[in-house]
Amino acid sequence: MRPSISAFFLALTLINAPAMADVYWPGPGDVVTPHATGLFLNSADGTPREGMPFGSSFHATMHTLVPIYGHDVSVGFPQECGEGPMVSVSIPGQINLMFQDDRLTGWMLIDDSTLRTATGLGVGSPQEALSAEGPVSFFETGIGTEFGAGDLFGLMAEDGRTVAGIWSGATCIFR
Template identity: 35%
Template structure:
């Protein structure tokens, strides 16, 4: 990781901590001996570092504290924080001028997470691959039974997009309405669905 990207990543984490209003954890004392076990691979470090929420995303630091990454966060800060937490390169940002809410920008990560932006602010996300989950364990691949056990779910009967459901501020699509149906995608915030 370049020095500039490392500095920007540190700034994003500190800014998220400042938004939370709680004090940042103190830096640990330097170790006098080499660690007994090797550091985990970047993929293992990224695992569980980000969770899905109806109001945005939640970032988890290496110290285990959680910081909200809510809708309305600046685009650059959002991209830096998410890229760092996922251990991924920052994706290219594309524009769709035909969204119902007006022109929107999108950034898609290799794990199927797509972030939506408008007026340089984080306004929504969409996920269509397994891996990331909500804090209560709901993700792509969860069964309808697991979904219903974790949260209150309402099917949207007139959806023209498929077997769509809502659960508070979280939405998504199922493969069918059968009990063994699985979640095929999740979303929250603004979308560019053509209904």
């Protein structure tokens, strides 16, 4: 019995097709690292991957983060942001993202976030850890003691000794 011509072309196509194992797809175990210019991404084995700088599209950002964190996201439309209309995406226990005009414009680590910056700064970090991000300044606002550390900003906990939140880029914080 002779193989059909279509079976021959199918076999030829499969031989010349790239192996799926060679194609990177974000997944659980990959590491997202907040940075002053957006989000860095490393695969589970530590290989740097294309990140999501500020300006990345909503679709591309969520297409990358959902395989890592799952579908447990909350989307909101905060009113009266000083920066103009925004879309807020909360990934519980990880990060809050801000989008404007379909583009990633900011991020926040608050509450029970487990993410850390490249220098290890995160919610619950001691005040001394702020210096790893750059020069630190403190100022009082309507929400408490805020800080600027290099290109990152945030809020100190009521005890004044630990970080309660960190953010970069455009946010919708009511002071």
